[in-house]
Amino acid sequence: MDDLPDDDDLDVDAFxxxxxxxNRFYIRLPTLEKLSFTTLSVLDTLAFxxxxxxxxxxxxxxQVSQPAITQLVTRLERxxxxxxxxxxxxxxxxxxxxxxxxxRIGRSRHDDRMRHLAPLVAQLTAEQRRAIAGALPAxxxxxxxxxxxxxxxxx
Numbered sequence: 001m002d003d004l005p006d007d008d009d010l011d012v013d014a015f016x017x018x019x020x021x022x023n024r025f026y027i028r029l030p031t032l033e034k035l036s037f038t039t040l041s042v043l044d045t046l047a048f049x050x051x052x053x054x055x056x057x058x059x060x061x062x063q064v065s066q067p068a069i070t071q072l073v074t075r076l077e078r079x080x081x082x083x084x085x086x087x088x089x090x091x092x093x094x095x096x097x098x099x100x101x102x103x104r105i106g107r108s109r110h111d112d113r114m115r116h117l118a119p120l121v122a123q124l125t126a127e128q129r130r131a132i133a134g135a136l137p138a139x140x141x142x143x144x145x146x147x148x149x150x151x152x153x154x155x
Contacts, residue, residue: 031112038062040109042072043081043102049147052095054087061150081105 027037035043045061046053053061059069073096076082081102087093121129 026113026117029113029116031109035105038064038068038072039076040105042069042076043098043106046082046096046098047103047106052085052097054093054095058096076102 041062042058045058049061055066055069055073058073059066062069064072073082073084077084079101081099083097083099084094085097087095121132124132
């Protein structure tokens with residue numbers, strides 16, 4: 001399973017384990033906005049996924065059924081967090097747009113998480129903080145590659 005060159009010193013298994021452990025902790029940080037993971041994921045996808053999306057695209061990115069995403073989008077629309085608008089390239093289709101209220105949810109969750117994370121980061125040694133800071137460009141690039149790969153697989 002190791003597709004890395006022999007001279008690379010990254011233990012992908014240890015990396016995956018660390019990311020999974022951090023994710024379990026991070027997604028459970030207390031927040032003021034009490035919304036389901038799927039709801040937050042849809043809002044995040046619409047806010048940072050490159051623009052409005054069709055329901056079929058959201059079904060694929062969120063890995064839920066068509067009826068489930070339709071029901072969720074209907075609820076989000078009712079709550080003023082998304083809007084359905086005609087797709088200018090196909091009059092039969094609609095695009096789901098995030099509203100400013102939907103974006104505020106994401107910003108609020110980010111701010112809440114920062115309030116909980118900052119004191120924990122302060123407990124790390126200076127060397128540990130520098131190591132995390134040094135890894136940020138690579139982690140950002142890895143996320144970009146993952147999104148591009150998922151988009152390509154969905155095409």
